[in-house]
Amino acid sequence: MNTSLFDLTGRTAVVTGASRGLGQYFARALASAGANLVITSRNKSRLEGFEQELVPYGCEVFPVELDVRDPLSITAMAEKAIDRFGRLDILVNNAGCNIRKPSEEVTWEDWNTVLDTNLRGPFFVAQAVAKSMIREGYGRIINIGSVTSVFGYAGIAPYCASRGGIRQMTMSLADDWGRHGITVNCLAPGWFRTRQTEALYENPRWVEYIEDRIPLHRPGEPRDLDGALVFLASESSRYMTGQCVLIDGGISTGATKATV
Template identity: 45%
Template structure:
């Protein structure tokens, strides 16, 4: 049974993998035995994250990329495949948010969030899918959010992008199943990271989040480790087209 979760010999690409939940999920996959390619725009963050992973005994390599640029994305997948031999697991995580009321959102705000979160995820997923089809195997894990399911003020563009990710996950799962590829998504609630620590330090905001959550706490990076390894491993071989909400029960209320 333990071998079901063993990722030894597998290569995983994690976009937005240099910090936050991306780095946390990269570490979880690496500790389960996978070789890790982390990709993002900031080279300094990438180098620091790679050193951090390597210090944990993980075979990790950094790749700089803008996921909204198709040429760069195709080069990324080519280079990762060349370095590791395969791309067995994709964690499609790169994203951003701009929180504004509906009447204050600028067109460029909308375009920036949708281009990064939805177009970027599409471009990476498409390029990796081509490689996985050649392999006739693979795991694609898109990172969504509870906001793909529930409504929340000031989240117009972000929620639209995450709802789109949920639908892409289902479509890709149907399309790629015949090639031995599963496609699922993880929808986290608020997760405590160095990036969200300041935002969550607002006591009123923090208490409101806790009140919405059945388990009465904010998520930790460790809460994502099990779900990401499960969806990347043989343990989930009969699971596809699903959105797994890691939210302390938020979306079930």
């Protein structure tokens, strides 16, 4: 295989929500393929340790504060990143949150927190970053979805609505911006142990249930998403847009529960 198809040398990637969890997996994968990185958190001090960890990859790393619920913060992040690198080639729209509650207990504020963070925010981050991509006639936007982009689960209705929405939004943006050389795809992970899912993993009954239910018989591990992410970020995926790629050990082949 021609490895240059996956080479990201000279490209600059923005990874939102890189202070922990999947955002850090994605940033490491892009750095190891050669990309320079803009990494974000609502609190820049949370990025310090990770910025140091990325030094051995030899890429340039630019930590920037970003709250995806604040339009001014989104504009400022994109402007700072473009000032620093001149252009932005790749966006991993990863920042997100979840609130686990039975639907009858979900409040107006819960709904707004999840939808503003997981759907409105990524739309306006994509819009801000796409300004540079449209100018350059090139871009790779990867919206992070979930198995809940294609299935609904009890106990996380606002989250499922946001993740279904991001899949639909991906198709619209792909149609809008394809003529500018920008591809837009949704990468939908299965179950990975991070702060967002920690409470579930503390329940041995749930762990047993989920391991049994996943056809590959284990939850996701940090490196499991690297190949798909670099593929979607690179030249290899140039004729693919508007798609949703599930990397979930096969759990989307059948129904499961998000809570026990």
